[in-house]
Amino acid sequence: MAVVVFILHAAVFIGVTEARLAVVISPARLEAVVGGRVHPELTVLNRGEERVLVRLSLAGGGHDLDGMPLIDESREAVAAISARVRLMPEQLLLAAGEAAKVRVVVVDEEGSGGLYPVILADIAPLGEAGGAVSSRTRIAVPTLLTYASRGEKTEPELAVAGVKLEQGRAGEPLLVTALLHNTGKMHVRAGGRAVISGEFLGEETVLFPPVTILPGAMRKVTGQWAPAALPPGRYTVKVLPDGFRGGGMSAAGLEVSFDVLHPYELAQARLELVSLQTPVLVAGQRIPVQAVVANRGNIPARDAVLELLVLNSRGEEEAAYRWLMEALPPGKGQEFAGEIELANRLPGEYLLVASLWQEDEVAAILRREFRLAAEPLLAALSK
Incomplete structure (x- = not known):
C-alpha cells in the first residue's frame, strides 16, 4: 500500500519567480452530510498572475496515531473510493484571478456511516512541459463525508x-x-x-x-x-x-x-537504543551489525524486542531479524552482535533500520546507511 504523509495547506505557491503562481482551495477540509441531491462543493481560486491547469483526483484518507493525515494512493484504495465518489469536473483551466466550483458527487447514495477520501489537486502553469503536472505543486484536501440519516440508527x-x-x-x-x-x-x-x-x-x-x-x-x-x-x-x-x-x-x-x-x-522500565553500528562499505551478503540497548528506568524491562530491517534504495525489504531480549535490570545494558544475510547480492545503497519495541510500542528507532560494493571494487580496495 502506497501511503504518504501530506501537509494541509490552504494555499500552495508554485511560481519559479517570486511565487507569481498561487492557487487556493476552500474549504481546506471538506466536512458535509451527503446523500440524495446534496453535493458539497469546493472553490478553486487562481490568485496568481498566470493561467493554470488544475487536475483533480481521489485517494484514500486516514491518519496515524498522532493525527497526522495520510494519503493512500494504492490502486485498490483509489478504485474503491472512485466507485463511490466522483469529482465534477476533474480538470480546470483557470485564468489569473478566476475561480471555479468543483462538485463532490457521492454515487453510492444508499450507503451509511461515512466516506473519507482525500481530494488531490495537481497544478501546473498552462503550457509548462506540455501541461505536465509537477508533484511539487499539489494541494490535498481531506474530507469528512457523512451519509444523511434515513431513519436507521448509526451509533458511533x-x-x-x-x-x-x-x-x-x-x-x-x-x-x-x-x-x-x-x-x-x-x-x-x-x-x-x-x-x-x-x-x-x-x-x-x-x-x-x-x-x-x-x-x-x-x-x-x-x-x-x-x-x-x-x-x-x-x-x-x-x-x-x-x-x-x-x-x-x-x-x-x-x-x-x-x-x-x-x-x-x-515504577517504569525505560529502554533506550544507545547505538547501532554497521560498516559503511560491506562485502558479501552478510551484514555485520552491532546494537546496544540500555534500561534507564527503575524496574526490569521484560519482553522487549529489537527488530532489524534492511531496505534497498526502493524501500523494499531485503532482510529482517527479530531479537527477543532477556529481562534487562535497571541501569544495565545488552549488546546484540551478529550478521544479517541479504536476500540478494546486488551492489548499491541500503538502509539498516533498528526498531526497539516495548509493550507493543516503538520505544526507539535508529538508522544507518551502507553500501554493498561490487566484487571488482572490493578486489581493488584489497590491494
Whole structure:
C-alpha cells in the first residue's frame, strides 16, 4: 500500500519567480452530510498572475496515531473510493484571478456511516512541459463525508485500546496516554477522562482533549497528572472515552494498575537504543551489525524486542531479524552482535533500520546507511 504523509495547506505557491503562481482551495477540509441531491462543493481560486491547469483526483484518507493525515494512493484504495465518489469536473483551466466550483458527487447514495477520501489537486502553469503536472505543486484536501440519516440508527463506537503512564524524572508530573480506537462506521470527535485512585489518594481525574478519529483508526490522547502528593504503593487508572460531537455513543473503557516505588517516582522500565553500528562499505551478503540497548528506568524491562530491517534504495525489504531480549535490570545494558544475510547480492545503497519495541510500542528507532560494493571494487580496495 502506497501511503504518504501530506501537509494541509490552504494555499500552495508554485511560481519559479517570486511565487507569481498561487492557487487556493476552500474549504481546506471538506466536512458535509451527503446523500440524495446534496453535493458539497469546493472553490478553486487562481490568485496568481498566470493561467493554470488544475487536475483533480481521489485517494484514500486516514491518519496515524498522532493525527497526522495520510494519503493512500494504492490502486485498490483509489478504485474503491472512485466507485463511490466522483469529482465534477476533474480538470480546470483557470485564468489569473478566476475561480471555479468543483462538485463532490457521492454515487453510492444508499450507503451509511461515512466516506473519507482525500481530494488531490495537481497544478501546473498552462503550457509548462506540455501541461505536465509537477508533484511539487499539489494541494490535498481531506474530507469528512457523512451519509444523511434515513431513519436507521448509526451509533458511533469507541473503545480504549491501551493505557500508558510515563514520568520524565522522579518528582515530575506523570503523563497519562490512552489509545482510543474507533470501531464504528463513521468518524467521531471524542476525548475522555482518566480516573486515578489509590489507598492514600482517593480519586483524581485527568481530562483528555477531544480529537477526530476515523472509522477503524486509532488516536493517542495525553493528559498531565500532578497530584499534591504521590506516596509509594499501587494505584489504579480507569480510562473512559466521552464527548461525541452530535450525539451519544457506545464506549468501552479500560482499567490498568501501576506502582509508585518512592514518593513521586513512578515504577517504569525505560529502554533506550544507545547505538547501532554497521560498516559503511560491506562485502558479501552478510551484514555485520552491532546494537546496544540500555534500561534507564527503575524496574526490569521484560519482553522487549529489537527488530532489524534492511531496505534497498526502493524501500523494499531485503532482510529482517527479530531479537527477543532477556529481562534487562535497571541501569544495565545488552549488546546484540551478529550478521544479517541479504536476500540478494546486488551492489548499491541500503538502509539498516533498528526498531526497539516495548509493550507493543516503538520505544526507539535508529538508522544507518551502507553500501554493498561490487566484487571488482572490493578486489581493488584489497590491494
